[in-house]
Amino acid sequence: MQTELTLPAETDDLRRVYGVFPSGVVSVCALVDGNAVGMAFSSFTSVSLDPPLVxxxxxxxxxxxxxxxxxxxxGVSVLGVSxxxxxxxxxxxxxxxxxxxEVASSEDGALFLPDAAAWIDCTVEAELRGGDHDVVLLRVQRMAMASDVDPLVFHASSFHRLDPLAGSGRG
Known part of the structure; x- marks a missing residue:
């Protein structure tokens, strides 16, 4: 099936097209001047194994x-389905x-959320301007994972859980 490609007309059109691609959800949190500061991202991805960058x-x-x-x-926490x-x-x-x-703090002030699927302790490596967002490269310093927690998935502007294909295991 072919579709006629069109130029992006509106921001809402772009959001709908971008929303077709499912992504994981992470929190990025730290202590700043003694206060907990954090936000959620669905624009998280692995970048490099050597050096380790996300x-x-x-x-x-x-x-x-x-x-x-x-x-x-x-502190990057890969959020779990719950x-x-x-x-x-x-x-x-x-x-x-x-x-x-509930949060857990490292001695360096990174904050992590319990019940996550994975935790990554990072430092800011570089920031690049990219339109109305910045692309921030984070260097992985330490990490851990919970093999029994499924990740939270963001797709079409809502949260979902992974649903393995019937009869084929995990994917």
Whole structure:
């Protein structure tokens, strides 16, 4: 089946097309000046094995990223399927994102969320301007994973769980 390709007309059109591609969801959190600061990202990806790099893409309009980027270490938690409400809270522009939210802190101030599928302790390696967002390369310093936790998936503007194809195992 062929489809006629069109130029992006509106931001909403782009969001719908980008939303066809499912992604994982991560939190990026740290202590900054003694306060818990964090946000959620669906724009997270692995970049390099040598050196170990991952990336996130904060919007220029973010009020959280300018503060968070000053932290010496950032805690990336790959959110688990049970953490959809946590992702919503960390994406909110209003209220205390960390009210009643359990976190674990490293000695360097990276914050991690329990019940995640994986945890990655990072430092900011580089920031590149990319349209209305920045591409931030993070260097992996330490990591851990929970092999029994399925990741949270973001697709078509909502959260989902992985659903393996029937009869074929995990994929």
């Amino acid at each position: 990336s996130i893409c904060p919007a220029h309009s973010s009020r959280t990223w300018p503060s968070l980027r000053r932290a010496p270490r950032l 953490q959809a409400e946590t992702a919503r809270r960390l994406s909110s522009r209003n209220g205390d994102r960390f009210a009643d939210l």
